[in-house]
Amino acid sequence: MTDWHTKSGEEVQDSLQSTAEGLSSELAQQRLAENGPNRLPEVKGKPAWLRFLLQFHNILIYVLLISALITALLGHWLDTTVILAVVLVNAIIGYVQEGKAEQAMQSLRNMLAPNASVIRDGKRQTIPATDLVIGDLVLLEAGDKVPADMRLLKAHNLSIQEAILTGESVAVNKNTDRVSIDAPLGERSGMAFSGTFVGAGQGRGLVVATGAATEIGKINRMLGEVEQLTTPLVEQMAGFAKWLSALILVVAGILLIVGYSLLNYPFTELFMIIVGLSVAAIPEGLPAVLTITLAIGVQAMARRHAIVRRLPSIETLGAVSVICTDKTGTLTRNEMTVTQVQMPAQDYQVEGSGYAPTGAILDEQQKPLQSTPAALESAALTALLCNDAALHEQQGQWSIQGDPMEAALLSFALKAGLNQQDSHKDWPRTDAIPFDSEHKFMASLHHDHQGNGRILVKGAPEKLINLCTRVQGADSTNEIDRGYWAQQAQDMAAQGQRVLALAVKEVPGEHNLLKMQDLDEGLCLQALIGIMDPPREEAVHAVANCLSAGIKVKMITGDHPGTAQAIGKKIGLQNTEKVLTGAEIESMDDAALALSVNDVDIYARTSPQHKLRLVMALQSHHLTVAMTGDGVNDAPALKRADAGIAMGLKGSEAAKEAADLVLADDNFATIAAAVEQGRTVYDNIKKVISWTLPTNGGEATTIIVALLLGMSLPITALQILWVNLITATTLGLALAFEPTEAGTMQRPPRHRHAPIVSGVLAWQVVLVSLLFLAGMFGIFSYANARGDSIELARTLALNTLVIMEMFYLFFIRHSYSTSFSWQAIKGTPVVWLMVGIVIVAQLAITYLPFMQQIFDTRPVSLTDGLFITGIGICLFMVVELEKQIRLRLTSFN
Structure with a gap:
């Protein structure tokens, strides 16, 4: 049964056959045997050995293993070792990261309370929380972790922090009232949920659900059932590997048949040519360079306070088209701040954010007050004295003790010019009535040193307005218009503010005891105080950046719809007129929800199931979804999202384990920065792929043409392997360090299923392959024509290939702008370092005698060297001219 919140305590007690004496030990043991212990069930995963072996079940790994076999056949054991090491490292990384998902559910299991205070057989006793059963009478005190889902029977000033389940930062005041059957989790005031924390007060209740049947248990079950989607990069690389593998096999097979049957090549010679073709076509270093590129992205994101837990998820951020974000602490500061003071004589706005007492108080003309009016100072004094919180400053940082809303009142009082120590010294407290959820206010009695007494009250407007008979004006008091002030409070709440009322009553100096009947008459309303968790300034800019990049931002929160809408407008969300609540989501089927998600950007009073459904509804439109969260309630949606982003400061361990990234500063601006980095x-x-495929294509095309024309190979398989090994780990690696190009966040996000080899890249492969073919065959034919030896001709072709790859590197660095600029030519330190390494390596293979013996090379003259450089320049000019024509044609369209 899940509607315990709709029943009275007596009805629940009758249903569960429990009494004020609690359960008997015999009945408790019977129920424990029937329902099992109060713990979350463990989800069985794949055996560790199988998970490790499955890391090798990938077509790209097969291609790498084939590459290793080919290099082994050529006798290059070092290359074979390197390739196999890459395969093993990738498998280990995948194995470790996959194990993190299982840790997420273990984190949930660790969140349950270890012990519980219960009444059994009429005696209070402490038992392991795992032994709790339905019907147990549990006692709760401040600091306790709620051990199971409970229907409260008694609640004295009881408040419970439920952020891990609802996402709402403010503790929930509990009572024993029944609520409607469709009340969202955050409004079930008569319930206490497993895993939440008791912030204040005492209570007792009956256990109505244990283990997997609790709200946290339902989340655990969802987490186990949620399918974790693969990343776009993994999908694309898998498709690319299949395509490349099939192409190499087909071409190799055709050439083997044609060469042996029609061209009458000796089989052994033909086989070695095919091996050379495979070496030329397979990008052996590409997987390693891609892994290094992602690793460099990890380091760059760490510098921007985003910690990456799954390597491929870095690139996923670059494809994000929707960000579903929590409100509290992510878009807002998670620090309550007084923003408005509504008084009978004037309405004031309060600047500043957080608990630091810095910020002006503005009048109705939006001008800072030069001095604090007496009525405002009196209200500020009430806010300061009728208060149990404390503000502390240490090294410029302000921290609080106590309730966040009370701390906000303290900060406001200090902004109004009051001093904490002086005020308490001038008006020491004599007596107090603490806040209670039943009467919804706090009152304190104070006396100054002249014998004057004063009762100060703060509380819920709907309660305090009815207690007040007068309002405090600028110079006098007037009779209260309760309807007017009730409407003012409602208007302030509609702006997303939490509203408190302040009141005062003068009493004789001999009045030393404070009783409830003292408040029945004579109270004077001083002000309505509007408090809210303000948006982060940087979040406003970050949301604007995301929108300009074509990324939709949707706010999903457990907070009140009015508060969510007000914050949504302040941070600049697009669709703020409509707020979809959890109750409305509950009434929709998946098809109806999928139709509405594109038109709604604010979701309030949501449950874990709602968040998960929203993510899946957005994904049904083929959108790449990032989801932020911090609570246990967010874990299923974080796991399902394409990019799950957990909060590092206030996030639960379950959320962090289910996420792909963790924000070290809990700031939405960091998400925008991470998207840019992604x-x-x-x-x-x-760029790495765009550089690798055309250069490998040029090498392969040269071998194919030479074979079909019956010519000697312009470059041997051994020399090709040298080029691939040296340039892929240097020139290709240099592209991994490229900085962010201008206008990166002005481009729309790419489609999730966009192929990694686009039409433009395919055209570039063809064009550059032909240019490489022309350059290598041109220099090879030129050397043959002038009577050079075959070894020198191949050395010239080898160096021409490397020079063309270097000039093509400078071209490929700028995909969206011209390469004819000083910035492009200047390059980066990494680019010039890698170019220097390649030049030294080529000088070594060309001029060192022992290298000449290994690779069958010959020295090259200075004239030939300048001629080779000229070929590289021509290549650069041709591809850059083609790019400019293509970009102009694209802009016209």
Whole structure:
């Protein structure tokens, strides 16, 4: 049964056959045997050995293993070792990261309370929380962790922090009232939920659900059932590997048949040519360079306070088209701040954010007050004295003790010019009535040193307005218009503010005891105080950046709809007129929800199931979804999202374990920065691929043409392997360090299913392959024509290939702008370092005698060297001219 919140305590007690004496030990043991212990069930995963072996079940790994076999056949054991090491490292990384998902559910299990105070057989006793059963009478005190889902029977000033379940930062005041059957989790005031924390007060209640049947148990079950989607990069690389593997096999097979049957090549010679073709076509270093590119992205994101837990998820951020974000602490500061003071004579706005007492108080003309009016100072004094919180400053940082809303009142009082110590010294407290959820106010009695007494009250407007008979004006008091002030409070609440009322009553100096009947008459309303968790300034800019990048931002919160809407407007969300609540989501089927998600940007009073459904509804439109969260309630949605982002400061361990990234500063601006970095990583990956495929294509095309024309190979398989090994780990690696290009966040997000080899890249492969073919065959034919030896001709072709790859590197660095600029030519330190390494390596293979013996090379003259450099320049000019024409045609369209 899940509607315990709709029943009275007596009805629940009758249903569960429990009494004020609690359960008997015999009945408790019987129920424990029937229902099992109060713990979350463990989800069985794959055996460790199987999870490790499955890391090798990937077509890209097969391609790498084939590459290793080929290099082994050529006798290059060092290359074979390197390739196998890459395969093993990738498998270990995948194995470790996959194990993190299982830790997420273990984190949930660790969140349950270890012990519980119960009444059994009429005696209070402490038992392991795992032994709790339905019907147990449990006692709760401040600091306790709620051990099971409970229907409260008694609640004295009881408040419970339920952020892990609801996402709402403010503790919930509990009572024993029944609520409607469709009340969201955050409004079930008569319930206490397993895993939440008791912030204040005492209570007792009956256990109505244990283990997997609790709200946290339902989340655990959802987490186990949620399918974790693969990343776009993994999908694309898998498709690319299949395509490349099939192409190499088909071409190799055709050439083997044609060469042996039609061209009458000796089989052994033909087989070695095919091996050379495979070496040329397979990008042996590409997986390693891609992994390094992602690793560099990890370091860059760490510097921007985003900690990456799953390597491929970096690139996923670059494809994000929707960000579903929590409100509290992510878009807002998670620090309550007084923003408005509504008084009979004037309405004041209060600047500043957080608990630091800095910020002006503005009048109705939005001008800072030069001095504090007496009525405002009197209200500020009430806010300061009728208060149990404390503000502390240490090294410029302000921290609080006590309730966040009371701390906000203290900060406001200090902004009004009051001093904490002086005020308490001038008006020491004599007596007090603490806040209670039943009467909804706090009152304190104070006396100054002249014998004057004063009762100060703060509380819920709906309660305090009815207690007041007068309002405090600028110079006198007037009779209260309760309807007017009730409407003012309602208007302030509609703006997303939490509203408190302040009141005062003068009493004789001999009045030393404070009783409830003292408040029945004579109270004077001083002000309505509007308090809210303000948006982060940087979050406003970050949301604007995301929108300009074509990324939709949707706010999903457990907070009140009015508060969510007000914050949504302040941070600049697009669709703020409509707020979809959890109750409305509950009434929709999946098809109806999928139709509405594109038009709604604010969701309030949501449950874990709602968040998960929203993520899946957005994904049904083929959108790449990032989801932020901090509570246990967010874990299923974080796991399902394409990019799950957990909060590092206030996030639960379950949320962090289910996420792909963790924000070290809980700031939405960091998400926008991470998206920019993700786009940069993807751009660099595309650059690596865009550089690798055409250069490998040029090598392969040269071998194919030579074979079909019956000519000697312009470059041997051994020399090709040298080029691939040296340039892929240097020139290709240099692209991994490329900085963010201008306008990166002005481009729309790419489609999730966009192929990694686009039409433009395919055209570039063809064009550059032909240019490489022309350059290598041109220099090879030129050397043959002038009577050079075959070894020198191949050395010239080898160096021409490397020079063309270097000039093509400078071209490929700028995908969206011209390469004819000083910035492009200047390059980066990494680019010039890698170019220097390649030049030294080529000088070594060309001029060192022992290298000449290994690779069958010959020295090259200075004239030939300048001629080779000229070929590289021509290549650069041709591809850059083609790019400019293509970009102009694209802009016209």
